[in-house]
Amino acid sequence: MAAFHPLRIAAREQLTEDAVALTLAVPEPLGDIFRYVPGQHLTIRHHDASGAELRRTYSVSGPVPPADGPVRELTIGVRHLPGGTFSAHAVKDLAVGDTLHVLPPVGGFTLRGADGGSGGHAVAITGGSGITPVLSMAATALAGDPGARFTLLRSERTAAATMFLQAAAELKDRHPGRLQLLYTLTREERHTGPATGRLDAGRLRALLPSVVPVREVTAWYLCGPQGLIEEARAALDALGVARARVHAELFHAGTEPAAPPPPPATVAGGALLTATLNGRRDTWPPRPAETVLETTLRNRPDAPYSCKGGVCGTCRARLLHGEVRMARNYALEEEELAAGYILPCQSHPVTGTVEVDYDA
Ligand code: FES
Known part of the structure:
Protein backbone atom coordinates (compact mmCIF):
# COMPACT_ATOMS: atom_id res chain seq x y z
CA MET A 1 0.00 0.00 0.00
CA GLY A 107 13.67 0.51 -5.94
CA GLY A 108 15.38 -2.00 -8.19
CA PHE A 109 19.02 -1.01 -7.53
CA THR A 110 19.66 -4.03 -5.32
CA LEU A 111 22.14 -6.87 -4.89
CA ARG A 112 22.06 -9.40 -7.66
CA GLY A 113 22.04 -13.07 -6.64
CA ALA A 114 25.50 -13.92 -7.92
CA ASP A 115 27.24 -11.68 -5.40
CA GLY A 116 24.90 -12.29 -2.50
CA GLY A 117 25.43 -15.96 -1.95
CA SER A 118 28.02 -17.69 -4.08
CA GLY A 119 31.40 -16.22 -3.21
CA GLY A 120 31.12 -13.55 -5.89
CA HIS A 121 33.18 -10.39 -6.12
CA ALA A 122 31.10 -7.21 -6.47
CA VAL A 123 32.53 -3.79 -7.22
CA ALA A 124 30.83 -0.48 -6.50
CA ILE A 125 31.92 2.89 -7.86
CA THR A 126 30.28 5.75 -5.99
CA GLY A 127 30.36 9.52 -5.95
CA GLY A 128 29.39 11.62 -2.90
CA SER A 129 26.10 10.55 -1.33
CA GLY A 130 25.99 7.62 -3.80
CA ILE A 131 27.69 5.68 -1.00
CA THR A 132 24.40 5.50 0.93
CA PRO A 133 22.70 2.50 -0.76
CA VAL A 134 26.01 0.81 -1.49
CA LEU A 135 26.98 0.73 2.17
CA SER A 136 24.01 -1.46 3.05
CA MET A 137 24.54 -3.59 -0.07
CA ALA A 138 28.18 -4.24 0.84
CA ALA A 139 27.35 -4.97 4.49
CA THR A 140 24.62 -7.42 3.49
CA ALA A 141 26.66 -9.20 0.81
CA LEU A 142 29.62 -9.68 3.18
CA ALA A 143 27.50 -10.72 6.17
CA GLY A 144 25.41 -13.14 4.13
CA ASP A 145 28.19 -15.07 2.42
CA PRO A 146 31.57 -15.85 4.02
CA GLY A 147 33.07 -16.22 0.55
CA ALA A 148 31.80 -12.92 -0.87
CA ARG A 149 34.19 -10.06 -1.67
CA PHE A 150 33.34 -6.43 -2.21
CA THR A 151 35.43 -3.58 -3.59
CA LEU A 152 34.24 -0.05 -2.96
CA LEU A 153 35.80 2.74 -5.00
CA ARG A 154 34.63 6.15 -3.77
CA SER A 155 35.04 9.52 -5.43
CA GLU A 156 34.70 12.35 -2.91
CA ARG A 157 35.31 16.10 -2.93
CA THR A 158 37.45 16.20 0.21
CA ALA A 159 38.17 13.88 3.13
CA ALA A 160 36.14 16.15 5.44
CA ALA A 161 33.10 16.00 3.11
CA THR A 162 33.07 12.19 2.92
CA MET A 163 29.82 10.71 4.26
CA PHE A 164 29.81 7.47 6.26
CA LEU A 165 33.60 7.43 6.55
CA GLN A 166 33.44 5.81 9.96
CA ALA A 167 30.75 3.28 8.96
CA ALA A 168 32.82 2.19 5.96
CA ALA A 169 35.93 1.85 8.15
CA GLU A 170 33.98 -0.28 10.66
CA LEU A 171 32.74 -2.50 7.86
CA LYS A 172 36.33 -2.92 6.71
CA ASP A 173 37.33 -3.88 10.28
CA ARG A 174 34.62 -6.56 10.31
CA HIS A 175 35.69 -8.02 6.95
CA PRO A 176 39.36 -7.03 6.57
CA GLY A 177 40.27 -9.60 3.92
CA ARG A 178 37.07 -9.36 1.88
CA LEU A 179 36.28 -5.64 1.67
CA GLN A 180 38.61 -3.42 -0.31
CA LEU A 181 38.12 0.33 0.23
CA LEU A 182 39.58 2.83 -2.23
CA TYR A 183 39.12 6.61 -2.20
CA THR A 184 39.88 9.40 -4.61
CA LEU A 185 39.48 13.09 -3.74
CA THR A 186 38.57 15.60 -6.42
CA ARG A 187 39.21 18.85 -4.53
CA GLU A 188 42.03 18.07 -2.17
CA GLU A 189 45.70 17.42 -2.83
CA ARG A 190 47.33 14.91 -0.48
CA HIS A 191 50.86 13.64 -0.35
CA THR A 192 49.78 10.44 1.40
CA GLY A 193 46.48 8.55 1.56
CA PRO A 194 43.75 8.83 -1.06
CA ALA A 195 44.65 9.61 -4.69
CA THR A 196 43.51 12.94 -6.09
CA GLY A 197 41.69 13.87 -9.28
CA ARG A 198 38.46 13.05 -11.08
CA LEU A 199 37.45 9.48 -11.84
CA ASP A 200 36.95 9.86 -15.57
CA ALA A 201 36.69 7.02 -18.08
CA GLY A 202 40.39 7.01 -18.96
CA ARG A 203 41.47 6.93 -15.35
CA LEU A 204 39.01 4.19 -14.43
CA ARG A 205 40.04 2.12 -17.41
CA ALA A 206 43.66 2.27 -16.26
CA LEU A 207 42.92 1.88 -12.55
CA LEU A 208 40.34 -0.93 -12.39
CA PRO A 209 42.49 -3.79 -13.78
CA SER A 210 45.16 -2.94 -11.21
CA VAL A 211 42.80 -3.21 -8.22
CA VAL A 212 40.20 -5.88 -9.15
CA PRO A 213 40.15 -8.99 -11.39
CA VAL A 214 37.84 -7.33 -13.94
CA ARG A 215 36.80 -10.54 -15.69
CA GLU A 216 35.87 -12.27 -12.44
CA VAL A 217 33.71 -9.46 -11.07
CA THR A 218 30.16 -10.77 -10.76
CA ALA A 219 28.37 -7.42 -10.52
CA TRP A 220 29.22 -3.72 -10.88
CA TYR A 221 27.20 -1.10 -9.02
CA LEU A 222 27.48 2.55 -10.06
CA CYS A 223 25.86 5.18 -7.87
CA GLY A 224 26.23 8.94 -7.86
CA PRO A 225 25.93 11.92 -10.19
CA GLN A 226 25.30 11.49 -13.91
CA GLY A 227 28.87 12.36 -14.98
CA LEU A 228 30.43 9.66 -12.81
CA ILE A 229 27.98 7.01 -14.01
CA GLU A 230 28.57 7.85 -17.67
CA GLU A 231 32.35 7.82 -17.24
CA ALA A 232 32.24 4.51 -15.37
CA ARG A 233 29.98 2.93 -17.98
CA ALA A 234 32.36 4.05 -20.73
CA ALA A 235 35.33 2.57 -18.86
CA LEU A 236 33.55 -0.75 -18.27
CA ASP A 237 32.50 -0.91 -21.94
CA ALA A 238 36.12 -0.36 -22.94
CA LEU A 239 37.21 -3.13 -20.56
CA GLY A 240 34.75 -5.54 -22.18
CA VAL A 241 32.40 -5.86 -19.18
CA ALA A 242 28.97 -7.20 -20.17
CA ARG A 243 26.28 -4.55 -19.71
CA ALA A 244 24.05 -7.09 -17.95
CA ARG A 245 26.54 -7.06 -15.05
CA VAL A 246 26.44 -3.29 -14.65
CA HIS A 247 23.72 -1.73 -12.49
CA ALA A 248 23.36 1.97 -11.88
CA GLU A 249 21.45 4.40 -9.70
CA LEU A 250 21.55 8.05 -10.58
CA PHE A 251 21.51 10.57 -7.71
CA HIS A 252 21.38 13.81 -9.68
CA ALA A 253 20.22 13.99 -13.29
CA GLY A 254 21.76 16.38 -15.80
CA THR A 255 19.77 19.21 -17.29
CA GLU A 256 19.36 18.03 -20.86
CA PRO A 257 15.77 18.56 -22.04
CA ALA A 258 13.43 15.60 -22.08
CA ALA A 259 12.00 14.37 -25.38
CA PRO A 260 8.77 16.21 -26.29
CA PRO A 261 5.52 14.32 -25.72
CA PRO A 262 4.05 12.47 -28.71
CA PRO A 263 0.92 13.89 -30.34
CA PRO A 264 -2.18 12.90 -28.39
CA ALA A 265 -3.70 9.63 -29.56
CA THR A 266 -6.97 10.12 -31.39
CA VAL A 267 -9.50 7.34 -31.08
CA ALA A 268 -13.20 7.10 -31.63
CA GLY A 269 -14.95 7.77 -28.35
CA GLY A 270 -11.86 9.43 -26.79
CA ALA A 271 -8.64 8.14 -25.20
CA LEU A 272 -8.78 6.25 -21.90
CA LEU A 273 -6.29 5.42 -19.19
CA THR A 274 -7.01 2.51 -16.86
CA ALA A 275 -4.93 2.15 -13.70
CA THR A 276 -4.86 -0.30 -10.82
CA LEU A 277 -3.60 1.33 -7.63
CA ASN A 278 -3.72 0.00 -4.09
CA GLY A 279 -6.08 -2.76 -5.25
CA ARG A 280 -8.60 -0.54 -7.03
CA ARG A 281 -9.01 -0.35 -10.84
CA ASP A 282 -10.36 2.85 -12.46
CA THR A 283 -10.58 4.33 -15.95
CA TRP A 284 -10.29 8.05 -16.79
CA PRO A 285 -9.93 10.19 -19.94
CA PRO A 286 -6.42 11.76 -20.08
CA ARG A 287 -6.01 15.44 -20.97
CA PRO A 288 -3.79 16.38 -23.93
CA ALA A 289 -0.04 16.21 -23.15
CA GLU A 290 -0.63 14.77 -19.68
CA THR A 291 1.71 12.08 -18.44
CA VAL A 292 0.24 8.85 -17.15
CA LEU A 293 1.14 9.99 -13.63
CA GLU A 294 -0.56 13.37 -14.07
CA THR A 295 -3.80 11.73 -15.21
CA THR A 296 -3.57 9.30 -12.31
CA LEU A 297 -2.85 11.97 -9.69
CA ARG A 298 -5.75 14.14 -10.89
CA ASN A 299 -8.04 11.24 -9.99
CA ARG A 300 -6.05 9.33 -7.39
CA PRO A 301 -3.89 11.62 -5.21
CA ASP A 302 -2.52 8.52 -3.46
CA ALA A 303 -0.44 7.52 -6.53
CA PRO A 304 3.25 7.09 -5.60
CA TYR A 305 5.84 9.57 -6.87
CA SER A 306 8.78 11.62 -5.71
CA CYS A 307 11.11 13.27 -8.26
CA LYS A 308 8.75 13.45 -11.28
CA GLY A 309 11.97 13.56 -13.31
CA GLY A 310 12.54 9.93 -14.29
CA VAL A 311 15.29 9.47 -11.68
CA CYS A 312 13.95 7.86 -8.51
CA GLY A 313 11.67 5.12 -9.88
CA THR A 314 9.11 5.65 -7.09
CA CYS A 315 6.25 5.92 -9.61
CA ARG A 316 7.15 2.63 -11.37
CA ALA A 317 4.17 0.74 -12.82
CA ARG A 318 3.65 -2.14 -15.21
CA LEU A 319 2.17 -1.45 -18.62
CA LEU A 320 -0.58 -4.03 -19.17
CA HIS A 321 -2.12 -2.75 -22.37
CA GLY A 322 -1.37 -0.16 -25.07
CA GLU A 323 1.79 1.80 -25.74
CA VAL A 324 3.47 4.79 -24.10
CA ARG A 325 6.51 6.91 -24.94
CA MET A 326 8.89 7.69 -22.10
CA ALA A 327 10.61 11.06 -22.25
CA ARG A 328 13.45 10.12 -19.88
CA ASN A 329 14.46 7.04 -17.96
CA TYR A 330 17.28 7.09 -15.46
CA ALA A 331 15.67 4.60 -13.09
CA LEU A 332 14.63 1.40 -14.88
CA GLU A 333 17.12 -1.24 -15.94
CA GLU A 334 16.88 -3.23 -19.18
CA GLU A 335 15.35 -6.22 -17.43
CA GLU A 336 12.59 -4.05 -15.92
CA LEU A 337 11.83 -2.48 -19.31
CA ALA A 338 11.71 -5.96 -20.86
CA ALA A 339 9.25 -7.02 -18.15
CA GLY A 340 6.95 -4.15 -19.16
CA TYR A 341 7.69 -1.61 -16.43
CA ILE A 342 7.42 2.10 -17.19
CA LEU A 343 7.89 5.38 -15.34
CA PRO A 344 4.43 6.98 -15.37
CA CYS A 345 5.90 10.43 -14.58
CA GLN A 346 7.70 10.28 -17.94
CA SER A 347 5.15 8.32 -20.00
CA HIS A 348 2.75 9.79 -22.53
CA PRO A 349 0.09 7.52 -24.09
CA VAL A 350 0.74 6.71 -27.73
CA THR A 351 -2.30 4.48 -28.17
CA GLY A 352 -5.87 5.48 -27.43
CA THR A 353 -6.25 3.04 -24.58
CA VAL A 354 -3.54 2.38 -22.04
CA GLU A 355 -3.68 0.27 -18.90
CA VAL A 356 -1.10 0.30 -16.11
CA ASP A 357 -0.76 -1.46 -12.77
CA TYR A 358 0.98 0.47 -9.99
CA ASP A 359 0.71 -2.54 -7.66
CA ALA A 360 2.65 -4.94 -9.94
S1 FES B 1 8.54 10.01 -9.72
FE1 FES B 1 10.70 9.66 -9.80
S2 FES B 1 10.87 8.44 -11.61
FE2 FES B 1 8.75 8.96 -11.60
Whole structure:
Protein backbone atom coordinates (compact mmCIF):
# COMPACT_ATOMS: atom_id res chain seq x y z
CA MET A 1 0.00 0.00 0.00
CA ALA A 2 1.65 3.26 -1.16
CA ALA A 3 0.72 5.35 1.88
CA PHE A 4 2.86 7.66 3.99
CA HIS A 5 3.53 6.53 7.56
CA PRO A 6 4.82 8.63 10.47
CA LEU A 7 8.24 7.42 11.66
CA ARG A 8 10.04 8.93 14.65
CA ILE A 9 13.71 9.90 14.47
CA ALA A 10 15.41 7.62 16.99
CA ALA A 11 19.00 8.76 16.40
CA ARG A 12 20.83 11.54 14.58
CA GLU A 13 24.51 11.56 13.67
CA GLN A 14 26.39 14.48 12.14
CA LEU A 15 28.34 12.82 9.31
CA THR A 16 30.03 15.91 7.87
CA GLU A 17 29.50 19.65 8.10
CA ASP A 18 26.64 19.39 5.59
CA ALA A 19 25.31 15.84 6.05
CA VAL A 20 23.51 13.85 8.73
CA ALA A 21 22.46 10.24 9.23
CA LEU A 22 18.91 9.88 10.57
CA THR A 23 17.79 6.59 12.08
CA LEU A 24 14.02 6.10 11.93
CA ALA A 25 12.26 3.81 14.38
CA VAL A 26 9.74 1.50 12.72
CA PRO A 27 6.79 0.72 15.02
CA GLU A 28 5.91 -2.94 15.34
CA PRO A 29 2.73 -2.88 13.19
CA LEU A 30 4.75 -1.38 10.28
CA GLY A 31 7.68 -3.79 10.53
CA ASP A 32 6.61 -5.86 7.54
CA ILE A 33 5.59 -2.89 5.39
CA PHE A 34 9.06 -1.38 5.85
CA ARG A 35 10.99 -4.57 5.07
CA TYR A 36 13.63 -3.54 2.55
CA VAL A 37 16.17 -4.96 0.21
CA PRO A 38 19.59 -3.27 0.55
CA GLY A 39 19.89 -0.58 -2.12
CA GLN A 40 16.25 0.52 -1.93
CA HIS A 41 15.11 4.02 -1.00
CA LEU A 42 12.41 5.83 0.94
CA THR A 43 10.35 8.84 -0.10
CA ILE A 44 9.85 11.53 2.55
CA ARG A 45 7.04 14.07 2.41
CA HIS A 46 7.70 17.55 3.74
CA HIS A 47 5.92 20.90 3.59
CA ASP A 48 7.97 24.05 3.02
CA ALA A 49 7.35 27.43 4.72
CA SER A 50 4.60 28.28 2.20
CA GLY A 51 2.84 24.98 2.87
CA ALA A 52 3.76 23.48 -0.52
CA GLU A 53 4.31 19.72 -0.47
CA LEU A 54 7.81 18.46 -1.28
CA ARG A 55 8.87 14.85 -1.76
CA ARG A 56 12.46 13.73 -1.49
CA THR A 57 14.02 10.30 -1.93
CA TYR A 58 16.79 8.90 0.28
CA SER A 59 18.48 5.51 0.10
CA VAL A 60 18.60 3.27 3.14
CA SER A 61 22.19 2.92 4.36
CA GLY A 62 21.52 0.27 7.00
CA PRO A 63 21.33 -1.67 9.16
CA VAL A 64 21.55 -5.09 7.49
CA PRO A 65 17.86 -6.08 7.38
CA PRO A 66 16.78 -9.20 9.27
CA ALA A 67 16.71 -12.24 6.95
CA ASP A 68 13.16 -12.85 8.06
CA GLY A 69 11.02 -10.93 10.46
CA PRO A 70 10.03 -7.30 10.67
CA VAL A 71 12.29 -4.28 10.34
CA ARG A 72 12.80 -2.26 13.55
CA GLU A 73 14.79 0.70 12.23
CA LEU A 74 16.17 2.25 9.05
CA THR A 75 19.00 4.74 8.57
CA ILE A 76 19.21 7.29 5.77
CA GLY A 77 21.92 9.81 4.92
CA VAL A 78 20.90 13.37 4.00
CA ARG A 79 23.32 15.88 2.50
CA HIS A 80 22.37 19.54 2.22
CA LEU A 81 22.18 20.40 -1.46
CA PRO A 82 22.32 24.04 -2.63
CA GLY A 83 18.73 25.32 -2.61
CA GLY A 84 17.46 22.09 -1.06
CA THR A 85 14.59 22.99 1.27
CA PHE A 86 14.16 19.61 2.92
CA SER A 87 17.87 18.80 3.06
CA ALA A 88 18.57 22.17 4.75
CA HIS A 89 15.80 21.46 7.25
CA ALA A 90 17.14 17.96 7.89
CA VAL A 91 20.72 19.06 8.46
CA LYS A 92 19.92 22.17 10.55
CA ASP A 93 16.68 21.48 12.40
CA LEU A 94 15.66 17.83 12.62
CA ALA A 95 16.30 16.23 15.99
CA VAL A 96 15.67 12.99 17.84
CA GLY A 97 11.97 12.69 18.58
CA ASP A 98 10.82 14.53 15.44
CA THR A 99 8.52 12.68 13.05
CA LEU A 100 8.94 12.20 9.29
CA HIS A 101 6.23 11.03 6.91
CA VAL A 102 7.64 8.18 4.86
CA LEU A 103 6.61 5.88 2.02
CA PRO A 104 7.70 2.22 2.32
CA PRO A 105 10.97 1.27 0.57
CA VAL A 106 11.05 0.74 -3.21
CA GLY A 107 13.67 0.51 -5.94
CA GLY A 108 15.38 -2.00 -8.19
CA PHE A 109 19.02 -1.01 -7.53
CA THR A 110 19.66 -4.03 -5.32
CA LEU A 111 22.14 -6.87 -4.89
CA ARG A 112 22.06 -9.40 -7.66
CA GLY A 113 22.04 -13.07 -6.64
CA ALA A 114 25.50 -13.92 -7.92
CA ASP A 115 27.24 -11.68 -5.40
CA GLY A 116 24.90 -12.29 -2.50
CA GLY A 117 25.43 -15.96 -1.95
CA SER A 118 28.02 -17.69 -4.08
CA GLY A 119 31.40 -16.22 -3.21
CA GLY A 120 31.12 -13.55 -5.89
CA HIS A 121 33.18 -10.39 -6.12
CA ALA A 122 31.10 -7.21 -6.47
CA VAL A 123 32.53 -3.79 -7.22
CA ALA A 124 30.83 -0.48 -6.50
CA ILE A 125 31.92 2.89 -7.86
CA THR A 126 30.28 5.75 -5.99
CA GLY A 127 30.36 9.52 -5.95
CA GLY A 128 29.39 11.62 -2.90
CA SER A 129 26.10 10.55 -1.33
CA GLY A 130 25.99 7.62 -3.80
CA ILE A 131 27.69 5.68 -1.00
CA THR A 132 24.40 5.50 0.93
CA PRO A 133 22.70 2.50 -0.76
CA VAL A 134 26.01 0.81 -1.49
CA LEU A 135 26.98 0.73 2.17
CA SER A 136 24.01 -1.46 3.05
CA MET A 137 24.54 -3.59 -0.07
CA ALA A 138 28.18 -4.24 0.84
CA ALA A 139 27.35 -4.97 4.49
CA THR A 140 24.62 -7.42 3.49
CA ALA A 141 26.66 -9.20 0.81
CA LEU A 142 29.62 -9.68 3.18
CA ALA A 143 27.50 -10.72 6.17
CA GLY A 144 25.41 -13.14 4.13
CA ASP A 145 28.19 -15.07 2.42
CA PRO A 146 31.57 -15.85 4.02
CA GLY A 147 33.07 -16.22 0.55
CA ALA A 148 31.80 -12.92 -0.87
CA ARG A 149 34.19 -10.06 -1.67
CA PHE A 150 33.34 -6.43 -2.21
CA THR A 151 35.43 -3.58 -3.59
CA LEU A 152 34.24 -0.05 -2.96
CA LEU A 153 35.80 2.74 -5.00
CA ARG A 154 34.63 6.15 -3.77
CA SER A 155 35.04 9.52 -5.43
CA GLU A 156 34.70 12.35 -2.91
CA ARG A 157 35.31 16.10 -2.93
CA THR A 158 37.45 16.20 0.21
CA ALA A 159 38.17 13.88 3.13
CA ALA A 160 36.14 16.15 5.44
CA ALA A 161 33.10 16.00 3.11
CA THR A 162 33.07 12.19 2.92
CA MET A 163 29.82 10.71 4.26
CA PHE A 164 29.81 7.47 6.26
CA LEU A 165 33.60 7.43 6.55
CA GLN A 166 33.44 5.81 9.96
CA ALA A 167 30.75 3.28 8.96
CA ALA A 168 32.82 2.19 5.96
CA ALA A 169 35.93 1.85 8.15
CA GLU A 170 33.98 -0.28 10.66
CA LEU A 171 32.74 -2.50 7.86
CA LYS A 172 36.33 -2.92 6.71
CA ASP A 173 37.33 -3.88 10.28
CA ARG A 174 34.62 -6.56 10.31
CA HIS A 175 35.69 -8.02 6.95
CA PRO A 176 39.36 -7.03 6.57
CA GLY A 177 40.27 -9.60 3.92
CA ARG A 178 37.07 -9.36 1.88
CA LEU A 179 36.28 -5.64 1.67
CA GLN A 180 38.61 -3.42 -0.31
CA LEU A 181 38.12 0.33 0.23
CA LEU A 182 39.58 2.83 -2.23
CA TYR A 183 39.12 6.61 -2.20
CA THR A 184 39.88 9.40 -4.61
CA LEU A 185 39.48 13.09 -3.74
CA THR A 186 38.57 15.60 -6.42
CA ARG A 187 39.21 18.85 -4.53
CA GLU A 188 42.03 18.07 -2.17
CA GLU A 189 45.70 17.42 -2.83
CA ARG A 190 47.33 14.91 -0.48
CA HIS A 191 50.86 13.64 -0.35
CA THR A 192 49.78 10.44 1.40
CA GLY A 193 46.48 8.55 1.56
CA PRO A 194 43.75 8.83 -1.06
CA ALA A 195 44.65 9.61 -4.69
CA THR A 196 43.51 12.94 -6.09
CA GLY A 197 41.69 13.87 -9.28
CA ARG A 198 38.46 13.05 -11.08
CA LEU A 199 37.45 9.48 -11.84
CA ASP A 200 36.95 9.86 -15.57
CA ALA A 201 36.69 7.02 -18.08
CA GLY A 202 40.39 7.01 -18.96
CA ARG A 203 41.47 6.93 -15.35
CA LEU A 204 39.01 4.19 -14.43
CA ARG A 205 40.04 2.12 -17.41
CA ALA A 206 43.66 2.27 -16.26
CA LEU A 207 42.92 1.88 -12.55
CA LEU A 208 40.34 -0.93 -12.39
CA PRO A 209 42.49 -3.79 -13.78
CA SER A 210 45.16 -2.94 -11.21
CA VAL A 211 42.80 -3.21 -8.22
CA VAL A 212 40.20 -5.88 -9.15
CA PRO A 213 40.15 -8.99 -11.39
CA VAL A 214 37.84 -7.33 -13.94
CA ARG A 215 36.80 -10.54 -15.69
CA GLU A 216 35.87 -12.27 -12.44
CA VAL A 217 33.71 -9.46 -11.07
CA THR A 218 30.16 -10.77 -10.76
CA ALA A 219 28.37 -7.42 -10.52
CA TRP A 220 29.22 -3.72 -10.88
CA TYR A 221 27.20 -1.10 -9.02
CA LEU A 222 27.48 2.55 -10.06
CA CYS A 223 25.86 5.18 -7.87
CA GLY A 224 26.23 8.94 -7.86
CA PRO A 225 25.93 11.92 -10.19
CA GLN A 226 25.30 11.49 -13.91
CA GLY A 227 28.87 12.36 -14.98
CA LEU A 228 30.43 9.66 -12.81
CA ILE A 229 27.98 7.01 -14.01
CA GLU A 230 28.57 7.85 -17.67
CA GLU A 231 32.35 7.82 -17.24
CA ALA A 232 32.24 4.51 -15.37
CA ARG A 233 29.98 2.93 -17.98
CA ALA A 234 32.36 4.05 -20.73
CA ALA A 235 35.33 2.57 -18.86
CA LEU A 236 33.55 -0.75 -18.27
CA ASP A 237 32.50 -0.91 -21.94
CA ALA A 238 36.12 -0.36 -22.94
CA LEU A 239 37.21 -3.13 -20.56
CA GLY A 240 34.75 -5.54 -22.18
CA VAL A 241 32.40 -5.86 -19.18
CA ALA A 242 28.97 -7.20 -20.17
CA ARG A 243 26.28 -4.55 -19.71
CA ALA A 244 24.05 -7.09 -17.95
CA ARG A 245 26.54 -7.06 -15.05
CA VAL A 246 26.44 -3.29 -14.65
CA HIS A 247 23.72 -1.73 -12.49
CA ALA A 248 23.36 1.97 -11.88
CA GLU A 249 21.45 4.40 -9.70
CA LEU A 250 21.55 8.05 -10.58
CA PHE A 251 21.51 10.57 -7.71
CA HIS A 252 21.38 13.81 -9.68
CA ALA A 253 20.22 13.99 -13.29
CA GLY A 254 21.76 16.38 -15.80
CA THR A 255 19.77 19.21 -17.29
CA GLU A 256 19.36 18.03 -20.86
CA PRO A 257 15.77 18.56 -22.04
CA ALA A 258 13.43 15.60 -22.08
CA ALA A 259 12.00 14.37 -25.38
CA PRO A 260 8.77 16.21 -26.29
CA PRO A 261 5.52 14.32 -25.72
CA PRO A 262 4.05 12.47 -28.71
CA PRO A 263 0.92 13.89 -30.34
CA PRO A 264 -2.18 12.90 -28.39
CA ALA A 265 -3.70 9.63 -29.56
CA THR A 266 -6.97 10.12 -31.39
CA VAL A 267 -9.50 7.34 -31.08
CA ALA A 268 -13.20 7.10 -31.63
CA GLY A 269 -14.95 7.77 -28.35
CA GLY A 270 -11.86 9.43 -26.79
CA ALA A 271 -8.64 8.14 -25.20
CA LEU A 272 -8.78 6.25 -21.90
CA LEU A 273 -6.29 5.42 -19.19
CA THR A 274 -7.01 2.51 -16.86
CA ALA A 275 -4.93 2.15 -13.70
CA THR A 276 -4.86 -0.30 -10.82
CA LEU A 277 -3.60 1.33 -7.63
CA ASN A 278 -3.72 0.00 -4.09
CA GLY A 279 -6.08 -2.76 -5.25
CA ARG A 280 -8.60 -0.54 -7.03
CA ARG A 281 -9.01 -0.35 -10.84
CA ASP A 282 -10.36 2.85 -12.46
CA THR A 283 -10.58 4.33 -15.95
CA TRP A 284 -10.29 8.05 -16.79
CA PRO A 285 -9.93 10.19 -19.94
CA PRO A 286 -6.42 11.76 -20.08
CA ARG A 287 -6.01 15.44 -20.97
CA PRO A 288 -3.79 16.38 -23.93
CA ALA A 289 -0.04 16.21 -23.15
CA GLU A 290 -0.63 14.77 -19.68
CA THR A 291 1.71 12.08 -18.44
CA VAL A 292 0.24 8.85 -17.15
CA LEU A 293 1.14 9.99 -13.63
CA GLU A 294 -0.56 13.37 -14.07
CA THR A 295 -3.80 11.73 -15.21
CA THR A 296 -3.57 9.30 -12.31
CA LEU A 297 -2.85 11.97 -9.69
CA ARG A 298 -5.75 14.14 -10.89
CA ASN A 299 -8.04 11.24 -9.99
CA ARG A 300 -6.05 9.33 -7.39
CA PRO A 301 -3.89 11.62 -5.21
CA ASP A 302 -2.52 8.52 -3.46
CA ALA A 303 -0.44 7.52 -6.53
CA PRO A 304 3.25 7.09 -5.60
CA TYR A 305 5.84 9.57 -6.87
CA SER A 306 8.78 11.62 -5.71
CA CYS A 307 11.11 13.27 -8.26
CA LYS A 308 8.75 13.45 -11.28
CA GLY A 309 11.97 13.56 -13.31
CA GLY A 310 12.54 9.93 -14.29
CA VAL A 311 15.29 9.47 -11.68
CA CYS A 312 13.95 7.86 -8.51
CA GLY A 313 11.67 5.12 -9.88
CA THR A 314 9.11 5.65 -7.09
CA CYS A 315 6.25 5.92 -9.61
CA ARG A 316 7.15 2.63 -11.37
CA ALA A 317 4.17 0.74 -12.82
CA ARG A 318 3.65 -2.14 -15.21
CA LEU A 319 2.17 -1.45 -18.62
CA LEU A 320 -0.58 -4.03 -19.17
CA HIS A 321 -2.12 -2.75 -22.37
CA GLY A 322 -1.37 -0.16 -25.07
CA GLU A 323 1.79 1.80 -25.74
CA VAL A 324 3.47 4.79 -24.10
CA ARG A 325 6.51 6.91 -24.94
CA MET A 326 8.89 7.69 -22.10
CA ALA A 327 10.61 11.06 -22.25
CA ARG A 328 13.45 10.12 -19.88
CA ASN A 329 14.46 7.04 -17.96
CA TYR A 330 17.28 7.09 -15.46
CA ALA A 331 15.67 4.60 -13.09
CA LEU A 332 14.63 1.40 -14.88
CA GLU A 333 17.12 -1.24 -15.94
CA GLU A 334 16.88 -3.23 -19.18
CA GLU A 335 15.35 -6.22 -17.43
CA GLU A 336 12.59 -4.05 -15.92
CA LEU A 337 11.83 -2.48 -19.31
CA ALA A 338 11.71 -5.96 -20.86
CA ALA A 339 9.25 -7.02 -18.15
CA GLY A 340 6.95 -4.15 -19.16
CA TYR A 341 7.69 -1.61 -16.43
CA ILE A 342 7.42 2.10 -17.19
CA LEU A 343 7.89 5.38 -15.34
CA PRO A 344 4.43 6.98 -15.37
CA CYS A 345 5.90 10.43 -14.58
CA GLN A 346 7.70 10.28 -17.94
CA SER A 347 5.15 8.32 -20.00
CA HIS A 348 2.75 9.79 -22.53
CA PRO A 349 0.09 7.52 -24.09
CA VAL A 350 0.74 6.71 -27.73
CA THR A 351 -2.30 4.48 -28.17
CA GLY A 352 -5.87 5.48 -27.43
CA THR A 353 -6.25 3.04 -24.58
CA VAL A 354 -3.54 2.38 -22.04
CA GLU A 355 -3.68 0.27 -18.90
CA VAL A 356 -1.10 0.30 -16.11
CA ASP A 357 -0.76 -1.46 -12.77
CA TYR A 358 0.98 0.47 -9.99
CA ASP A 359 0.71 -2.54 -7.66
CA ALA A 360 2.65 -4.94 -9.94
S1 FES B 1 8.54 10.01 -9.72
FE1 FES B 1 10.70 9.66 -9.80
S2 FES B 1 10.87 8.44 -11.61
FE2 FES B 1 8.75 8.96 -11.60
